[in-house]
Amino acid sequence: MSTAAEVELAPTRPSGLKRALARARGNPTTLAGAIITLLIVAGAVLAPWIAPFDPTEQNIIDRLQSPGGDYLLGTDQFGRDVFSRLLYGARISLVVSLGAIAAAMVTGGTIGMVSGYIGGRFDLITMQVMDVLLSFPSLILGLMVVALLGPELENLVIAIALTAIAPFARIARAPTLVLKERAFIEAGRAMGFSHLRILFAHILPNILSEVLVMGSLWMATAVRVEASLSFIGLGVKPPTATWGGMTRDGFENILDAPWLAVFPGLAILLLVLGLNMIGDGLRDATDPKLRNE
């Protein structure tokens, strides 16, 4: 009997996230993903110090230089250094996706947790609203919001956050439904804890690892959506460097200077790949079905 209770407790043990991280560390895919992502993050953070040129400074004499030589990854049609622009562009990608995912995680997570805890008709209606949100493809929803609000950095964050709220609400609600029936929640009520305290001091820490793992997976989607919006001209406005914008500009000279589209495209690919590899590793590490392998 006690073993049954132990098994039931296992997925929400206190060290869940820590042990998941430990397991993920042993996984070469996750490690590779972490290295790729960390390199890009380092490049973005250190951009002002390591970028060889000003990313927006035009130098018409040196336009369309090929990679190598003075310019590591060549220059674009205005003579701007591609490598420096990539470093600065990483900042936009990371800030927008991190901000959007953090906002979605907080709002969506809270909606899902509260909805699952309250239950009944409230839960039904909230989750149906979430399903409606979920039925829009991320890009279309993002497009609508940016078109309505205008292509500013904050609006991009809002747009992408909106597309990710529903999945976070779902992922937070499911374990809340299970947890609220557990004896320690009733025991907490019997100790005179308010519903707010039960929700944020007792249920939240129990579902946090699942929500965080979900966050790492959705970061990749957010990067992709940001790049797509920039590509179609709804991202942060030029001359600010964005990867999606650079890829689009590169298409104008795809035959003379293919590196202009290829390098930012590769950067997007690498960041999305790295984030996905981390997310997959974390998800596998927290998945009890894969735990015994």
Place this chain on the structure above:
Amino acid sequence: MTPALAIAGLRTEFRIGGAWHPAVSDLSLDLMPNETLALVGESGCGKSVTAMSVMGLIRPPVGRVTGGRILLEGRDIAGLPEAELESVRGDRMAMIFQEPMTALNPVMTVGDQVAESLRIHRGLSRTEALGRARALFEEVKIPSAAARLGEYPHQFSGGMRQRVMIAVALACDPAVLLADEPTTALDVTIQAQVLGLLSDLRARHGMAVLFITHNLGVVAQIADRVAVMYAGQIVEQGPVGAIFARPAHPYTRALFAAIPRLDRPDQALSAIGGRVPPLDAMPDGCRFAPRCPLRRAGCELPQTLEPLSEEHAVRCHVAAHA
């Protein structure tokens, strides 16, 4: 002396198929300070519902308390607004539960769980509360208390977890402790230790303990008085000695007859024939009548608790006038 807890005419209803049916009806109890009253009965007879009603944890849409008064140290807490109830729960009255495995938050250290109610009800700082938690751990005899404060529930055995639960419940020195089958999930040696601990603590704090159990052996060990419940009603109430020596209600007698005896190895286990009537099909008269060997004319009328002696009362016209 005012009772620590006085319940009068409690009625708690649940919704079944669109209609409300009482799970507990006309339940009255007085619980004096430094007294243990055992509430005995089989599963589903309304013992836990009684405790949850007292705690104010039965709320619509699930269930509702529709009648009666619940006086905690003389103050009627039935129907208090939620916010006021929250300030009473865990402070003046506390509850311990059956499942020590799941009644603690798995991601919070046990020290913080004991400290939490002190911080809420007493406004202590975390450091002060943890200091008090350490004293409580020593009081419930958890070895190396200081070191174990920072551990998580899964690092504790079942018996130790139940001690943590008791420490949580005792944190604010409540006047009334509701213990809902606190030893059912423990093996017998641990059960004996926990029962001993509870008796000690009750005497030291002068608490009133409402001890819910279906185990008559536990009743004999811990209770001063006994209330036997059947189908949502108290059918017999009295001092533990009188109930064990002269059980009056046919149901109480059947319960005692069902205890297997060590000195009769060949006996067949005796069981009570029939089953408890469902909530939505309660007979108007005696609720035990359909299963009762003494059934006779008059059993179809509603029964009242009638005194047999000064403290011993029974809800059975046959037993009361025997």
